[in-house]
Amino acid sequence: MSKSMLIVMQLEELFLARSFLDGPVGLVPTMGYLHAGHISLVEKAGLECKGVIATIFVNPTQFGPTEDLEKYPRNIDGDLKLLEAAGVDVVWMPTAQIMYPPGYQTWVDVENMTKPLEGSMRPGHFRGVTTVVAKLFNATRPDRAYFGQKDAQQAAVIRQMTRDLSYPIEIIVCSTRREADGLAMSSRNSYLAPEQRLAAVVLFRALNAAQSAYKEGERNAERLRQVVRDIINLEPLAKLQYVSCADYETFQELEVVNSKALLSLAVFMGATRLIDNFILE
Amino acid sequence: MSKSMLIVMQLEELFLARSFLDGPVGLVPTMGYLHAGHISLVEKAGLECKGVIATIFVNPTQFGPTEDLEKYPRNIDGDLKLLEAAGVDVVWMPTAQIMYPPGYQTWVDVENMTKPLEGSMRPGHFRGVTTVVAKLFNATRPDRAYFGQKDAQQAAVIRQMTRDLSYPIEIIVCSTRREADGLAMSSRNSYLAPEQRLAAVVLFRALNAAQSAYKEGERNAERLRQVVRDIINLEPLAKLQYVSCADYETFQELEVVNSKALLSLAVFMGATRLIDNFILE
Numbered sequence: 341m342s343k344s345m346l347i348v349m350q351l352e353e354l355f356l357a358r359s360f361l362d363g364p365v366g367l368v369p370t371m372g373y374l375h376a377g378h379i380s381l382v383e384k385a386g387l388e389c390k391g392v393i394a395t396i397f398v399n400p401t402q403f404g405p406t407e408d409l410e411k412y413p414r415n416i417d418g419d420l421k422l423l424e425a426a427g428v429d430v431v432w433m434p435t436a437q438i439m440y441p442p443g444y445q446t447w448v449d450v451e452n453m454t455k456p457l458e459g460s461m462r463p464g465h466f467r468g469v470t471t472v473v474a475k476l477f478n479a480t481r482p483d484r485a486y487f488g489q490k491d492a493q494q495a496a497v498i499r500q501m502t503r504d505l506s507y508p509i510e511i512i513v514c515s516t517r518r519e520a521d522g523l524a525m526s527s528r529n530s531y532l533a534p535e536q537r538l539a540a541v542v543l544f545r546a547l548n549a550a551q552s553a554y555k556e557g558e559r560n561a562e563r564l565r566q567v568v569r570d571i572i573n574l575e576p577l578a579k580l581q582y583v584s585c586a587d588y589e590t591f592q593e594l595e596v597v598n599s600k601a602l603l604s605l606a607v608f609m610g611a612t613r614l615i616d617n618f619i620l621e
Numbered sequence: 622m623s624k625s626m627l628i629v630m631q632l633e634e635l636f637l638a639r640s641f642l643d644g645p646v647g648l649v650p651t652m653g654y655l656h657a658g659h660i661s662l663v664e665k666a667g668l669e670c671k672g673v674i675a676t677i678f679v680n681p682t683q684f685g686p687t688e689d690l691e692k693y694p695r696n697i698d699g700d701l702k703l704l705e706a707a708g709v710d711v712v713w714m715p716t717a718q719i720m721y722p723p724g725y726q727t728w729v730d731v732e733n734m735t736k737p738l739e740g741s742m743r744p745g746h747f748r749g750v751t752t753v754v755a756k757l758f759n760a761t762r763p764d765r766a767y768f769g770q771k772d773a774q775q776a777a778v779i780r781q782m783t784r785d786l787s788y789p790i791e792i793i794v795c796s797t798r799r800e801a802d803g804l805a806m807s808s809r810n811s812y813l814a815p816e817q818r819l820a821a822v823v824l825f826r827a828l829n830a831a832q833s834a835y836k837e838g839e840r841n842a843e844r845l846r847q848v849v850r851d852i853i854n855l856e857p858l859a860k861l862q863y864v865s866c867a868d869y870e871t872f873q874e875l876e877v878v879n880s881k882a883l884l885s886l887a888v889f890m891g892a893t894r895l896i897d898n899f900i901l902e
Contacts, residue, residue: 351787351789355789358789439787441784443781444785445731445733445734445781446729446730446732446781446782446785446786447729447730447732448729448730448755448786449727449728449729450726450727451726451727451728453726470727471786474729474755474786475786475787476787477759478758478759478786478787478788478789479787479788479789481762481789500724500727501727503722504726504727505727505752505755505756505759506632506720506756506757506759506760507759507760508632508636508639508759508760508762
């Protein structure tokens, strides 16, 4: 149990490290700057798997040209301490040059379910996500892979890709971890100024209010979306980008909620874009 | 050595069969109707690997709407006898329904090198090839995979995909097997009427003549292409679709051959489309 964590960068080092792991092997892909949400994934992987691989890679192909790739927060030393304490066996930290060498020209695309919601707001985002996750799956050959529910559409897209591309991998989606006031944990929360941080709880409050309406019997999707809009609009520091009440499988907007649904939103707090969601069922 | 060959269809059966194999594992993907070229791949895999998986799947997504998917030749019983005699451990024969279930929506695309040659003549062909080969790689997790040099661009595209998508798989390309008169072996040769079969040797003769010119010092790519054209045009049963003298890495057409090059052609014998190639180096 006191074996030390292997940290590898090159692909050949990873392949060698992987060959030493007994199965089942769990994979936890991250972009670093880890918080308790990431660690809950690692801990779940540790409970369910004999070997745990975590990856840290800020994947440039999933950022749009106007997005926050350059300033995405990093804290490698802190991340490695957290991963080692959580019992990770191998950390793979490739460079962009290793992942996308000169002449790179291959892309993995999931079609229909990447069109709405985050896909419509962030063109090319999911192509970057599915391509890099396919690469992580191929290079690490896990039995299980762990993702967070906060990125609900991402988790569903990866589940679809995994099934479509015949991977022998179980996709495990873990519930969103929240701060004491309800704000969903996110590396991007570190961008928030103190007054924005306080105001950011409005996402959780809006989702909560809509969920209460749902529990009290409201099934009209537009009225549920309006509950969210009304609360976000009361917060002067928040600007709603979208609110969605969509089918949980297809992400098509609903008129009436009569099966499992995803209530989700994206909000700008200044230049910082936050997302969150609740499942209605 | 007398263990019997496992034949599986469902994905879960394959995963189980794969788990019993010791590595290194070799994969030989085929569309069935096997000839000595396929068997040479299986035999090479058997020499280099502890476990050999062969797949038989006529992949609908790599056929264009006007192509020969429906009439593609099949001989499952004969194929299985050949594979067992060649020492294959596991044969995976999925159905189209298993490979592309309802709701399927994921594609693997290699961009630049799929544009010229076969890619330009068969739109969507390589997207189908790379998608199905990625699925075969994911489902079987081989250490080595074996392809024939007759489909030279396909082999290069798969090599590129393998590198780009970080697969820990070695791509091994085996030389083209030929009939006694030089015709490249192909399942599609079975379409040829007797007089077409005799005439089909013109592909080999044309490539041979151009290679002789190259060996005698001809480095002008257009003159090498013209050698091929002149010989094909002398055969009334043959209709040249394209002849190419291209860079071996990029498949861009050359003016002067001063590095490794691919001399390739596609010829219609009636409705039957045949391809062949020589490497110039």
